[in-house]
Amino acid sequence: MTTAQPLKAQRLHIRLDGESKQKLERAAAYVNRSLSEFVLSRALDAADTVILEHETLRLSDADWQVFLDALEHPPEPNARLRQAFTEHRKRVQR
Numbered sequence: 481m482t483t484a485q486p487l488k489a490q491r492l493h494i495r496l497d498g499e500s501k502q503k504l505e506r507a508a509a510y511v512n513r514s515l516s517e518f519v520l521s522r523a524l525d526a527a528d529t530v531i532l533e534h535e536t537l538r539l540s541d542a543d544w545q546v547f548l549d550a551l552e553h554p555p556e557p558n559a560r561l562r563q564a565f566t567e568h569r570k571r572v573q574r
Contacts, residue, residue, distance in 0.1 A: 501515075504518065
């Protein structure tokens with residue numbers, strides 16, 4: 481049974497010098513992949529790493545406790561926050 485491959489309709493164009501291309505081709509050959517497969521898989525790995533670094537919040541134990549305490553015991557809304565809620569209701573609930 482064969483699995484259907486998703487249609488690849490997008491292209492990425494890149495210009496590089498001959499030495500860089502040879503290096504990429506050599507690396508792709510070592511892992512038995514085409515140049516395109518190799519470059520795409522490595523680029524996606526790098527993208528995952530960058531996205532994780534920018535979309536993950538890491539807190540120290542002390543900061544985590546402060547965060548949990550704020551969730552469990554939120555301060556009373558002040559006048560500015562109440563005004564913001566009022567404005568939001570006016571704009572969103574037309």
